[in-house]
Amino acid sequence: MAEQTTPQRTGEPADGSVIIAGAKPDAAVVRDALGVGIAVGLSGFAFGVTSAGSGLSLLQTCALSLLVFTGASQFALVGALAAGGNPYTAAAGAFFLGVRNSFYGLRLSQLLALPRAVRPFAAHWVIDETTAVTLPQPTRRAARIGFTVTGLTLYVLWNLTTLVGALGAEALGDTDAWGLDAASPAVFLALLAPMLKTTTERVTAGIAVVLVLGLLPVLPAGMPVLVSALAAPVVLFMRGRDKGPRDMNDKNGATAARTSTPEDGR
Numbered sequence: 001m002a003e004q005t006t007p008q009r010t011g012e013p014a015d016g017s018v019i020i021a022g023a024k025p026d027a028a029v030v031r032d033a034l035g036v037g038i039a040v041g042l043s044g045f046a047f048g049v050t051s052a053g054s055g056l057s058l059l060q061t062c063a064l065s066l067l068v069f070t071g072a073s074q075f076a077l078v079g080a081l082a083a084g085g086n087p088y089t090a091a092a093g094a095f096f097l098g099v100r101n102s103f104y105g106l107r108l109s110q111l112l113a114l115p116r117a118v119r120p121f122a123a124h125w126v127i128d129e130t131t132a133v134t135l136p137q138p139t140r141r142a143a144r145i146g147f148t149v150t151g152l153t154l155y156v157l158w159n160l161t162t163l164v165g166a167l168g169a170e171a172l173g174d175t176d177a178w179g180l181d182a183a184s185p186a187v188f189l190a191l192l193a194p195m196l197k198t199t200t201e202r203v204t205a206g207i208a209v210v211l212v213l214g215l216l217p218v219l220p221a222g223m224p225v226l227v228s229a230l231a232a233p234v235v236l237f238m239r240g241r242d243k244g245p246r247d248m249n250d251k252n253g254a255t256a257a258r259t260s261t262p263e264d265g266r
Helices: 026-041 044-053 058-068 071-082 087-098 100-112 119-123 128-134 140-167 180-195 199-215 223-228 231-259
Strands: none
Touching: 026 128, 026 140, 044 058, 044 071, 044 140, 058 071, 058 140, 071 087, 087 100, 100 119, 100 128, 100 140, 128 140, 199 223, 199 231
16 A cells, blocks of 8 residues: 655645744754954954054953953053043943944843843944844744844854953064054955845945045044934934925825826726
8 A cells, every 4th residue: 555645835844844934954054154254353463462552461462352341442442542542532432333333232231131130231242343243133933043142252252262362462563564454354345245135234334434444544543433323313304304295295195196086998
């Protein structure tokens, strides 16, 4: 007698497991998260070298990576100190630059929905890279995996390479000649670029770049990045002005069509 089989529905796996629409395999999420964590984590070496070159001690350099753990703010701080800036001004610029992570946290808290006991520890990993990996994930499970793997990998490697960089700063000689302070921003730009898919996003990014470059010689370190955030409301305002009259005409046309009475024979 021929073996009877149960028909398999389209889209249903042979093992009977359930596929969620838009779901992403855990292995793929881990792979992407590891790629970002390793690539950016290795640039902690650049921070260690730059920090030591600016005059900070080994303990101060490692403490910044362990306790602050936001690369752009760390580079802004040591860059301002290396340029001879006031320590308090340098710290203020780094602080304001780090404020952006608070806005990331508002979105990630809703997306991840972590237990209350875990949130204070997870907040320490709310940075550019973990946000960039987490937000595109299609499910909460994938988002949690992406956030955790990216945060853990990046935190461990960043601190290890910071230590190595600070210890090896003397062997490199003039650290400014190597241009290592550009490593972390370059990696983040490479991560951000594929996410700019619409014209609005590209225009916003372009205006932000112009603002940063124009204000760099004028404002203290870290402040041009904060001011560049004004690009977003400016673009949204201009879009609203362009759509306003068009939407009003569409609404008036629709209202006229509903209220008008067709003539007989038409």
